[in-house]
Amino acid sequence: MKIKHHIVLLLTFIGLITAVEVKAQEHPSLILTKSGVEKIRKELGTVPLFDATLKNVQAEVDAEIELGIDTPIPKDFSGGYTHEKHKRNFLMMQKAGVLFQILQDEKYAVYVRDMLFQYEAMYKDLPVHPQTRSYARGKLFWQCLNDSNWLVYTSQAYDCIYDWLSKKERKKLEKNLFKPFADFISIENPQFFNRVHNHSTWGNAAVGMIALVMDDAELLERALYGLKDDGLPAGAKDNDGGLIREEGQQTGFLANIDEPFSPDGYYTEGPYYQRYAMYPFLVFAEALQNVKPELKIFEHKNGVLLKSVTALLNLTDADGKFFPLNDGQKGMSYYSRELVTAVDIAYYYGGLNPQLLSIAAKQQSVLLDDSGLEVALAIRDGKVKPFQKKSINLTDGADGKQGGVGVLRSGNEDFTLVFKYAAQGLSHGHYDKLSYSLYEKGNEVIQDYGLARFVNIEQKGGGNYLKENKTWAKQSIAHNTVIQNETSHFSGKYEIGSKHHSDLNFKDFSNEDFQIISAKETNAYPGTELNRTLVMMNLKGSDKPIVIDLMKVVSNTQNQYDFPFYFMGQVVNTNFNYVTENSLKPLGTKNGYQHLWLEAKGKSSEEINQFSFLNKEVFYTISTASQKNDELLFTRIGANDPEFNLRRDAGYMIRRNAKNTVFASIIEPHGSYSHVSEFSVDSKSHIENLKVVHDDENYTAVKITTVDKEQHLIIISNNKDKNSKEHTLIINDKEYNWKGSYHYSIIK
Known part of the structure; x- marks a missing residue:
């Protein structure tokens, strides 16, 4: 009986081994499965999006075979x-x-x-x-x-x-x-x-x-x-x-999930390279799910691979183009083949989120596999729901504690403000702490330059990164942030920048009419602290929001601060006088300054400096609270660029010599211009004045006065407070009391 029992156990064990071997040798099993292929064949001719994709792929491959x-x-x-x-x-x-x-x-x-x-x-x-x-x-x-x-x-x-x-x-x-x-x-x-x-x-x-x-x-x-x-x-x-690799750092596919992704699904290299990496991340994960389901790869790190798809879609403008944070080519979008893959796999393995179907419907293509069929079937069956892109804050770092990226949105992506206070972003990172960019619909208003590269264009450096990526695009002066003494953050050194990150002070996106985010950077310059607060706010009677930008700088020494705005469009007018340069000269000799032509220079003469420009038939005005002896510079990219590797984009810069200071600005859209009717409507700013009415270690306050004489007061706590903390501040003999990190009121 005992021998018979052992024989039965042995036969059972052999049977199990055989079953495992058969399963392991079953093909296809990576992105297609045998059962999936059978289902696809049965559904052919009844699923319009899948059928159209199949037809296009077949025509493409047939033409290639003929060659x-x-x-x-x-x-x-x-x-x-x-x-x-x-x-x-x-x-x-x-x-x-x-x-x-x-x-x-x-x-x-x-x-x-x-x-x-x-x-x-x-x-x-x-x-x-x-x-x-x-x-x-x-x-x-x-x-x-x-x-x-x-x-x-x-x-x-x-x-x-x-x-x-x-x-x-x-x-x-x-x-x-x-x-x-x-x-x-x-x-x-x-x-x-x-x-x-x-x-x-x-x-x-x-x-x-x-x-x-x-x-x-x-x-x-x-x-x-x-x-x-x-x-x-x-x-x-x-x-x-x-x-x-750092000493002791884990490697391999699982480590590449664990470290670069934050718990929110943000990828530290930025959306352009997240898009590129999503294909191997997700097709290998799909293959592992099919062949080695016991690994539970889509549950790894609390399902971060599937979360990352939604995070990445939220890092796009109204036209689906990725924000060019760090090294990023403008124009890359969720219409790329990598995002077709990401959306289909995330839908299939991530709980059948119907909002993803609206992206797939726009892509007009699906994977020719099990996941693509399910997406196409769901679209055919009317299960599509709009993908809702709202204001979001995505943390950076493996533990979510290395800064992040905030995206403030107004209305149906009418305006989008992207605030970067993240970690370095590995070797593709830029030296741009507390930088931002601004979009109206899919149009850039205040731009981030992106990368200096013509991808896969052989005539331009073999399609690879150009030297100007290091000498210009990565440098701090190429971004909308503050630069001290014409030196990039962390002296432009990766080994320093990779050790540090900015920190969130607070955020509040609960009121669409007044959204706010604030972050601090203490390591970009030794002995200097940068504290930036951005507000997207709707003024009474205006159909578009304004952006209020408060950059507070506290330093141990007197410094030259440069504060650029890389605006898109043509200059309309200024409220200050300036002199144009008849003979162009570079603004500096290094750290990106060697690539900026100085086109014109002016001086502050009013309490507020205003500069208006026209972009895509919309007027915009940048209003900045001025200080005596502020220099106002108009620049253009392209100096020391003999091979025309850089775009000839314009910039407007405030230069200030100070120890401690606040750059307080408003970016305001207003009116329109029709090239067909040739009518100009509401071409002048609605802002009469902007003034810093209080600034010390604890609080910064600004007062905004409109042309209708309405006054708005914003007070920011410069410390990282709990939302329940009570504050009291007296400004011009009036006491203000509030709870939380900021106060906003209309002054009566």
């Missing part, structure tokens, strides 16, 4: 023929693999197989890429990052034709192509693979996804947890001066 396969010897930077051809190859392979599964047409499997064997034949003898700019050179591409892109997409193609290939073919591909490829971007390039950065996220996902297809446990372990011993020297840096 034939080309896998050229790599030689180019981004934008060059070999770079773009290998990039198109991996995109087409992934799509062809999916088409094979859905349409069961072998021509797509043949296309993928033949291309894979061309790569197999060339890869084993392929040297590193001839271009030497990258800190981690690839083989197919100039950097390992793009090689990882290739493997992330190609893994999906291989998964789709895995069962169609013979065992001999699979063995040859895995031995000569996939395993060496995975080893190259990981073991042979630990400085790329073993760090916390969007580059490594792609590398981790690439190794992990091919591991899942090949059922390679060692590779999967490497992808999830990094290399155990990478041999990297302490202090190793990448091309941008970013530290590769």
Whole structure:
């Protein structure tokens, strides 16, 4: 009986092992599943958005097949023929693999197989890429990052034709192509693979996804947890001066979720690179969910990957374009392929949020997988609800305690104010503490410059970052913040900036007519404290809000402070006199000042300086409380730029010499101009005066007077108070009492 019992147990154990092996070898299983493919085939012809996407993809791949396969010897930077051809190859392979599964047409499997064997034949003898700019050179591409892109997409193609290939073919591909490829971007390039950065996220996902297809446990372990011993020297840096890895820092895919994402889903590198990284984050997570559901990847760190999609969508303007915080190319939006992926996967695995469907409907495309089908079915069945973008504060840092980004919105995104008080943002960060930008609908009013790069345009530095990204775009003077003694925050040094972050004082978005946020920075300049408060407020009788900006500076020494506004539009008028420069000269010699032409210079002559400009048929006025001897400068970007790498955008700057000071300003939209009727309406400011009526260690107060003689008082507590704290302040013999961090009233 005992022997019989052991035999039964052994047979049961063998059965369990066999079941696991069968499950592990089931294909497709990364983004497509067998059951999902069956459902897709049954629904074909009945789901308009899915059917339209399938038709477009099929036409694209069919045209590519007609052209034939080309896998050229790599030689180019981004934008060059070999770079773009290998990039198109991996995109087409992934799509062809999916088409094979859905349409069961072998021509797509043949296309993928033949291309894979061309790569197999060339890869084993392929040297590193001839271009030497990258800190981690690839083989197919100039950097390992793009090689990882290739493997992330190609893994999906291989998964789709895995069962169609013979065992001999699979063995040859895995031995000569996939395993060496995975080893190259990981073991042979630990400085790329073993760090916390969007580059490594792609590398981790690439190794992990091919591991899942090949059922390679060692590779999967490497992808999830990094290399155990990478041999990297302490202090190793990448091309941008970013530290590769701090001593004792965890690495691998899970660490790349844990560290860069805050609990709110904000990604410390900024929305542009969050968008880029969302593809490997979510497709690898989807693959893990399908193949290794026991990992519960979508529950990791309290479901932050799914939260991050909503956070990212909230970091867009009214047209869906991402705010260019840190290194960010303007124009990138949620219409990108990465966000199609993110929205579909977040909908499918994140509780079927109907608001995401409205974004998917705008994208007019879905993934050709299980998640994309569910999105298309829900849109077909009328389950769409509008995505509500409201005012939001997103914390930064793994624990949410390294500053953040506040987004204040008025109405239906009529006005959007973006306030950045975040951490450095790794190597893609800018030196722009307490900076902001302002939008009306999708139009920039006060801009953030973004990055200095022409992505994938070969003629411009091989499509890579230009030197002006460091000499201009990252520097403090390129942003709407205060600059002390013509020196960037943290002296423009990454190793200093990465140690510090700004801190939130308070925020209150509860009243749409008066939204406020305040933050403090104490490390940008030694011995100087910066405290900025921004208010979005509706004045009585106005159909648009104004922005009130209070930048308080407290220092141990006398300094020169520059306070720029990078406005978009054309100058209309000023209430101060200025002299234009007949011979343009750079404003300075370093820290970004060498790239600014000085076009005109004026002096304060009134209690309030006012400057009006016209942008997209709307008038705006910047009103600033003046101090004696304030210099008022008009600048333009483009000095010391012989290759025209920088945009020729305009700026308006207040220059003040002081020890302690408050820059108090109002940005006010008003009126309109029609180029068709040639009518100008309400072209003059409604602000008569703006005055700092109190300023000390504890409180700063300003009084706003409109042309209708209505007076508004705002008092800010300069300390981080509890909302319940009671305050009393006497201004001009009148006592004001309130609870909380600020007071607002209309003076009778």
